[in-house]
Amino acid sequence: MAHWGYMTTNGPSTWGKDFPIANGERQSPIDIVTTAAEYDSDVLGSNALSTNYTPESEVKLVNNGHSIMCQITKKGVLTGGPLGKDEYRLEQFHLHWGAEDNRGSEHTVDGKMYASELHLVHWNASKYSSFADAVQKPDGLAVLGIFITPGVACNQFKVISDNCGKLKTSGAEMTVDTTLDPTLLLPSNTSDYWTYLGSLTTPPLFESVTWIVFKEPVEYSKEQLLALRNLVDSDGNHMQDNYRPPAALKQRKVKKTFT
Numbered sequence: 001m002a003h004w005g006y007m008t009t010n011g012p013s014t015w016g017k018d019f020p021i022a023n024g025e026r027q028s029p030i031d032i033v034t035t036a037a038e039y040d041s042d043v044l045g046s047n048a049l050s051t052n053y054t055p056e057s058e059v060k061l062v063n064n065g066h067s068i069m070c071q072i073t074k075k076g077v078l079t080g081g082p083l084g085k086d087e088y089r090l091e092q093f094h095l096h097w098g099a100e101d102n103r104g105s106e107h108t109v110d111g112k113m114y115a116s117e118l119h120l121v122h123w124n125a126s127k128y129s130s131f132a133d134a135v136q137k138p139d140g141l142a143v144l145g146i147f148i149t150p151g152v153a154c155n156q157f158k159v160i161s162d163n164c165g166k167l168k169t170s171g172a173e174m175t176v177d178t179t180l181d182p183t184l185l186l187p188s189n190t191s192d193y194w195t196y197l198g199s200l201t202t203p204p205l206f207e208s209v210t211w212i213v214f215k216e217p218v219e220y221s222k223e224q225l226l227a228l229r230n231l232v233d234s235d236g237n238h239m240q241d242n243y244r245p246p247a248a249l250k251q252r253k254v255k256k257t258f259t
């Protein structure tokens with residue numbers, strides 16, 4: 001099969017050919033039905049989700065043909081909440097977005113799509129020796145999902161949006177000599193989230209992700225969203241609508257930390 005992507009010829013509806021797990025029991029993203037989510041108090045209190053990220057001293061950006069990715073080099077740890085005592089290390093973050101503001105997120109909330117969704121990808125460093133070792137394990141990865149809505153500019157995201165013009169084509173990489181604190185990419189409220197067991201939302205679609213999707217969206221400016229839409233993908237088309245639609249929930253329960 002031609003390399004997977006998001007066009008009619010190689011998009012999400014075709015992925016099952018090369019990646020049969022696409023129709024598996026714990027695929028992502030999903031539509032979060034807020035009334036069906038179960039409040040789970042034990043992910044609160046002492047066991048609250050906690051992030052301890054070290055600001056990057058330089059920022060490594062990659063246009064990987066499907067998204068814009070920032071490779072993390074510093075030690076950043078996510079633990080608590082549904083992750084218990086296991087420490088998950090931040091490996092990279094990337095985004096998914098639409099051609100217009102009315103679509104672009106992967107997870108939806110009662111059918112509502114946001115303009116974009118930021119993913120901070122972590123691997124279980126308490127149990128596995130590397131990202132590659134963890135990526136296929138059922139408790140190998142944890143991804144923070146942050147909804148993005150058009151509004152005021154996100155200053156911390158400027159280092160990415162201001163450099164998209166230099167990362168237009170697939171395979172382009174650059175290192176920007178500036179600091180970036182991943183903590184500042186998170187919403188102010190990180191206590192209220194939904195969590196469930198799922199998968200990578202792109203091939204190879206491994207069912208190895210504990211998803212943590214924050215209720216509170218963050219704002220990016222129109223210009224910052226436009227910068228993403230001007231990127232070019234591995235087929236030479238504008239990188240837009242690079243989101244997988246929701247998969248079946250099957251026998252899963254979504255938990256929430258708020259009433």
Ligand SMILES: CN[C@@H]1CN(c2cccc(OC)c2)S(=O)(=O)c2sc(S(N)(=O)=O)cc21
Nearest residue numbers: 066092119121135143199200201202203204
């Ligand atoms: C292209 N897929 C992304 C890159 N990855 C990747 C890189 C190398 C190997 C590999 O599997 C063998 C996976 S990844 O695991 O960092 C993730 S996580 C993720 S998402 N949307 O579910 O958060 C997308 C990708």
Ligand SMILES: [Zn+2]
Nearest residue numbers: 094095119201
């Ligand atoms: Zn993603």
